[in-house]
Amino acid sequence: MQTESGLTIITVPFSRDDAEQLDAEDPLRRLSDAFDLSGGVIYLDGNSLGPPPKQALARLQHTAADEWGRDLIRSWNAAGWFDMPKTCGAKIARLIGAPAEDVIVSDSVSINIFKLAAALHKRNGGAIAVYENEFPTDGYILQGLAALTDAELRRPNPADNSLTDDIGVLLVSAVDYRTAAVADIATMEAQAANAGVSIIWDLSHATGLLPLDLAGDGARYAVGCGYKYLNGGPGAPAFLYARGDGAALDQPLTGWMGHADPFAFDAAYRPAEDARRFACGTPPILSLSALDAALDIFDDVDLNDVAAKAQRLGDLFLSRALAAGLRTVSPLPGERRGGHVSLRFGHGYEVIQALIARGVIGDFRAPDLMRFGFSPLFLSYADVWAAADALIDLLKTEDWRRPEFTRRGKVT
């Protein structure tokens, strides 16, 4: 929909034809060729595990057969394995608005949170804090750090002011893993600077989706995930950003890859002068290689296009779900939102199973959230229209009550 002045307010299509029209005008449409989603599913879980870009599969094959198999140990230098935590980090830096030398790919989000939180707590003192509704592992890791160092751990409600000067470190998600609410990084950093609080941003649900400008917004520390919107593969290595003065932080996971001169085999640890000091042990090269290739998709992608399409896809789905009587915990259509939408439904588990049986893949988050992700690189408006059709039909027919969809076993 356009106003008379030409300003787009909410561009939610009213029909399948409208959706196809939006697809025809979509600047990202060409990217769907980069993926092979020929399995006949509509994949609304790219926010949990991005699908493989074809170039990531090809690169993995090359890394395995040629680099590992043929060139063997020589690939640490010849194929750039040793430098990949930094070269891959530089590719991510571009997506989050950070200097290339301040980002490194290493370990998992959990481990990287530990590194930054421990280093910042040692420097800043004060309490360590994480909002009570953050992604569980974020809180768990700070709980582990607090138990080890006798730090005070706080779990404030995000509605309360937690940027007070008795807090040393606060961990915040840029996009909430349940609601997809988007934090205002610049505003929070300004408040944090006044209070002397160091914020660690968890960018897991933001990277590769929103046009981030960490350096411009004054953000100094962040971690993020490689396997959601970056499509780097299951359990792909995570990244860590520490701006400039990060090179003065002492993180405790001091493995040999973070040493200033890893091949000197010095008895004493001496950290590298740049972000490499946040590296630890030998990285999983096969997984890292797939991520590295997947990142190249973003070479000629404007993240403003990606964010705008995610917003529209979510608005489309959410408008239809709300019209069908469902409730949401996510920002409403037209309100700023990340790449997913969560609907609250008591039998959400069963509905998600029934949708999967119909070829529409979303996920369930306990206790009652049905979560649908709208990765703009490979989804079309027509896909999301059809997914909404399937959901609405399921609710109408109550097919989700069939016994094969009841809760049993594990849920991812």
Added chain:
Amino acid sequence: MQTESGLTIITVPFSRDDAEQLDAEDPLRRLSDAFDLSGGVIYLDGNSLGPPPKQALARLQHTAADEWGRDLIRSWNAAGWFDMPKTCGAKIARLIGAPAEDVIVSDSVSINIFKLAAALHKRNGGAIAVYENEFPTDGYILQGLAALTDAELRRPNPADNSLTDDIGVLLVSAVDYRTAAVADIATMEAQAANAGVSIIWDLSHATGLLPLDLAGDGARYAVGCGYKYLNGGPGAPAFLYARGDGAALDQPLTGWMGHADPFAFDAAYRPAEDARRFACGTPPILSLSALDAALDIFDDVDLNDVAAKAQRLGDLFLSRALAAGLRTVSPLPGERRGGHVSLRFGHGYEVIQALIARGVIGDFRAPDLMRFGFSPLFLSYADVWAAADALIDLLKTEDWRRPEFTRRGKVT
């Protein structure tokens, strides 16, 4: 060589014909078909990066294309990804003489040392210690832990008695990364039990090579590497063993995969009751999958055969090197040794480069060690005979003095 009583003393061949005879009698000979080392090199660096078993390459291809690409998020359950840290750990447990439920595959050796050392230090108190000549990362990690927790860090000489009751945790390699000297696990554990010291064994250069019996020897805590003799791929995930009472240890890297109920999304961390409490973040499935398939090679392998062949291959190489005037820091021919041999030579870097140019791949460890590994699964006696020929010829001709072999750039 055999004595008249039939007892083998040192079975070092005296000629290439003898080597070929040993190959003909080798019970492990059939395993070389499991690897594709058609690149024409003699690979004496399997102790640093094992080559890919064909089945690992095939599995990786399947995991990437079918599990990640076709089945997408569903593979966390359907393909067993979620349980793989434990199922893969059970395969390693068999190789180290540990109960299946006490081993988990997770993160890197460095990170796993941190988990165990932090947990044991918290429980035991006292100083944390690592021998001064241990693999660097082992000492670095304890240095990081000591800085974070204000623990006392000691770096004793292995000749001194370090099993005294003021030590809480001691980290020891089962096979020395430079010399390949083999520690006496049972004897050290008996002494440690008297002094109340917890030993963490670093099995990186032992697993898949020596017939370990950790439980039988009284060893309770260990870590090890997936990419050396296990051939799991570059930077393959590492493993951690914590026997029985490990389930009472609180390790600080409390990521969601170690939670008793990871999908409950509880706000508070509650560790799993078994070794899974030593898991942390989401594991790198592509790398983990290659390791998991590589481990299946050991299904019908007797590690006594493997250790015996490694000893003989090393004895063969070392005997010829010593006869050519080289010096060693490793146990002499006939003395118990792990899978590699280190020769001391001032121009070791250049000699290793010159050998690589001749298709014999070993590695160099600063300041002056030429290290040659003898992975028994894919090397023949004839290979090692030919490698010794190349080394001896290089030393005689001094071809290593050519300018292209001088030190420049990085060394792996």
